[in-house]
Amino acid sequence: MGSTSLRLATEWSLPSADLSYTDDGHRVVFxxxxxxxxxxxxxxxxxxxxxxxxxxxxxxxxxxxxxxxxYRINGLRVGDENAPLQGGTELLLALGVYPAYEFELDGQxxxxxxxxxxxxxxxxxxxxxxxGRAALIVAPYxxxxxxxxxxxxWIADLEYEGHVREMTLDVTDEGLALVQGEAWSTLDVGNxxxxxxxxxASFGRFVLERYEQGSVMTVVPxxxxxVCIGGQGSSGASCETSGGRxxxxxxQGITVRxxxxxxxxxxDGRRNALTWEAHRARDSxxxxxxxxxxxxxxxxxxTSDGGDxxxxxxxxxxxxxxxxxxxxxxxxxxxxxxxxxxxLGVQGNRGDEKIMDPSAPQGYRYVSNPxxxxxxxxxxxxxxxxxxxxKELSVRSVDLIHPTGGRxxxxxxxRLQNVDLRANLTATPxx
Numbered sequence: 325m326g327s328t329s330l331r332l333a334t335e336w337s338l339p340s341a342d343l344s345y346t347d348d349g350h351r352v353v354f355x356x357x358x359x360x361x362x363x364x365x366x367x368x369x370x371x372x373x374x375x376x377x378x379x380x381x382x383x384x385x386x387x388x389x390x391x392x393x394x395y396r397i398n399g400l401r402v403g404d405e406n407a408p409l410q411g412g413t414e415l416l417l418a419l420g421v422y423p424a425y426e427f428e429l430d431g432q433x434x435x436x437x438x439x440x441x442x443x444x445x446x447x448x449x450x451x452x453x454x455x456g457r458a459a460l461i462v463a464p465y466x467x468x469x470x471x472x473x474x475x476x477x478w479i480a481d482l483e484y485e486g487h488v489r490e491m492t493l494d495v496t497d498e499g500l501a502l503v504q505g506e507a508w509s510t511l512d513v514g515n516x517x518x519x520x521x522x523x524x525a526s527f528g529r530f531v532l533e534r535y536e537q538g539s540v541m542t543v544v545p546x547x548x549x550x551v552c553i554g555g556q557g558s559s560g561a562s563c564e565t566s567g568g569r570x571x572x573x574x575x576q577g578i579t580v581r582x583x584x585x586x587x588x589x590x591x592d593g594r595r596n597a598l599t600w601e602a603h604r605a606r607d608s609x610x611x612x613x614x615x616x617x618x619x620x621x622x623x624x625x626x627t628s629d630g631g632d633x634x635x636x637x638x639x640x641x642x643x644x645x646x647x648x649x650x651x652x653x654x655x656x657x658x659x660x661x662x663x664x665x666x667x668l669g670v671q672g673n674r675g676d677e678k679i680m681d682p683s684a685p686q687g688y689r690y691v692s693n694p695x696x697x698x699x700x701x702x703x704x705x706x707x708x709x710x711x712x713x714x715k716e717l718s719v720r721s722v723d724l725i726h727p728t729g730g731r732x733x734x735x736x737x738x739r740l741q742n743v744d745l746r747a748n749l750t751a752t753p754x755x
Contacts, residue, residue, distance in 0.1 A: 335362040338395075342405060347547065348574040350653040350704060353405050354413065356398025356466065363391030363429070370434065381448040383436030388451075394426035396474070399464045402653055403704045408753035409464050412706045417460065418580055418649050419541075424459040424474060427482070440503055444494035449487070456482030457521045478521040479530075481514025499544035508535045508594045514614065528602035529614060535594040539644065540583040547577015547652030548709035551748050569657065573707055577652035585644040589624045589720075596625040605727075616727050624720035630741060645714045654707040655700075656750040660690055667754075678703055705750035712745045 338359040344351045366387035370380040399409035413423040431451035438446050462476030490505030511532040517524035552558075555568020563570040589595035604617035629640040658678040665671050672678075672690025679691045680701045691698055722735035 329366055329368040332365045332367070334365050334391075336360065344405075345578075347578075347653040348576045350402065351404050352653055352706065353401040353407070354397050355401045355405065355409065356464070357395065358398075359393070359395040361391060361393025363393070364389040365391070379450075381434040381436060383434045383446070383448075385432055385434045387432045388429045391429040392427075393429065394424075396424035396459075396462075396465060398466055400706060402706050402752075407704070409467060410706070410751060410753040412751050414461055415649070415651065415708065418582070418647070422458040422460070423462050424476075425456070426458075427456040428454045430454075439492040439494035440501070441494055441496075444492055447491040447493065448489055449491075451484070451486050453482065453484040456480075456484065458482060459521070473520060475519050475524075476521075478517045478524065479511075479513040480517050480521055480526075483510075483512040483514070485510050496542075499542050502541040504536055504539045506537050507539070509533070512614075514612070526612075528600060528617070529604065529612070531597075531599040531601075533595055533597045533599075535587055535590065535596050536585055537587050538585045540581075542581045544579050544581065545577070546575065546579050546650065548573050548650040548654070548707040548748070549652075551709060553657075553748075571654060571656070571707075573652040573654045577650060579648060579650040582647040582649075583644050584627070584647075585641055586625060586627045586717075587641065588626045595623070598622045598625070618727070619725040621721075621723040621725060622719050623723055624718075626718055626720075627714055628716045628718065630716040643715045645712065645717070647712045648710065650709045652707040652709075654705055654750060655702040656705045656707070656752065658703050658705075658752055703752045705752040707750045708748070710745075710747045712743070714740075714743055716741045717743070 336359065338357065341357045342353050342355050343357060344353040346352075366385075366389065368385045368387070370383065370385045372382045373380055397413050400412035401407040401409060402412075416423060429451065431449065433447065433449040433451070436446040436448070438444065457478055457480045459474065460477045460479065462474050462478075465471050465474045486507070486509035488504065488507045491507070492501075492503045492505075494501050494503075511534075513530045513532075515526040516528065516530055517526050519525060550570070550572045552563035552566070552568040552570055555563050555566035557563035557566050557568060557570075560570035560572070586596045599619055599621045601614070601617045601619045604612040604614065607613055627641055627644045629643050631640065632638060633640040633642075660666070660672045660674055660676045660678065663673050668686045670684075670686050670689065673692065676690035676692050677694050677699075678688055679694055679698050680688050680703055688703070694702075717740045719738040721733045722738065723731050723733050725731045
């Protein structure tokens with residue numbers, strides 16, 4: 325890489341920090357961010373070419389050597405930094421960010437000039453993660469009485485290798501656009517654990533292989549939008565006529581749009597596939613031996629437009645899997661599910677509404693028929709509106725692999741067509 329590069333022996337520790345943004349006057353706080361790590365980071369200006377068997381690209385090359393690091397987020401607070409902790413950090417998974425993650429990292433990221441329109445950033449990377457443990461869903465590590473081991477759903481004994489070619493980052497008229505040229509990766513999860521990240525019960529081993537070309541992620545302003553709860557209608561009047569409740573969540577918020585183009589398997593083995601392995605043999609230390617169990621493989625998963633729409637002689641693949649995820653802060657109606665006191669001792673009857681009241685011992689009370697003034701003090705929640713669509717999603721085969729009997733195909737060809745899934749929710753703290 326040259327004798328004029330920089331090598332930084334780094335070590336850091338972030339005991340506690342908060343990340344927040346403001347939506348219609350209310351703060352969304354990712355509370356209790358902790359981070360730690362150490363390792364070597366190199367910085368070089370490189371030119372495109374191959375040297376000593378290593379591929380280089382034009383730009384600023386940031387290398388990672390023997391980096392051992394991690395982070396975790398305590399939870400989400402809606403309103404201000406003193407609001408109760410609640411779930412919602414799992415939404416970061418849509419951006420490829422885990423609520424908690426420990427890992428060992430090697431590899432490089434090269435940042436070059438020139439985005440999709442000639443200005444912006446162009447990115448090439450090769451990364452390898454080992455000995456990783458990441459949370460998919462996790463409880464807070466501190467609910468106010470001191471730190472405790474986190475419980476959740478963990479991908480443990482994680483090995484990851486990912487490559488990105490000609491990814492561009494641009495600011496466009498719509499928002500921040502991240503466009504992949506070509507990307508392929510293998511995520512090998514030795515144990516999917518429930519409970520403790522080290523000793524929780526394991527669902528087995530999962531291997532996710534991904535191969536994409538031209539996928540796009542766009543972050544745009546505007547959140548969860550207007551929605552009719554419990555009825556049907558495209559306006560407040562029609563919604564209420566149908567027996568629903570109209571929620572106008574404001575014009576602020578964040579929307580993430582994803583277009584994932586899963587391409588058919590390539591000759592060099594790059595593909596989209598999911599493998600589940602269970603009933604593995606154990607070594608002398610009691611550890612599961614990968615490849616020794618029974619495997620279920622969904623092989624060569626890919627998207628298409630359902631036909632040759634452009635006359636190129638092959639199935640078109642321009643639509644992909646499109647997901648739109650909008651988030652907002654909104655005051656919502658929370659109804660008590662049963663008679664008697666809740667977990668904090670606040671009395672109420674089934675069907676009563678939760679109304680925030682600073683003068684009450686726990687900061688809220690239950691009201692059977694709230695007035696307009698009381699309804700204005702409904703709990704703040706984290707509103708999410710999601711929609712996923714695709715024209716066609718294919719699985720070439722579903723195979724069973726026995727450790728001694730070999731591979732047998734159970735299902736030849738699976739196709740899902742014209743799928744449109746919608747979801748809407750508002751999450752508030754549980755009493």
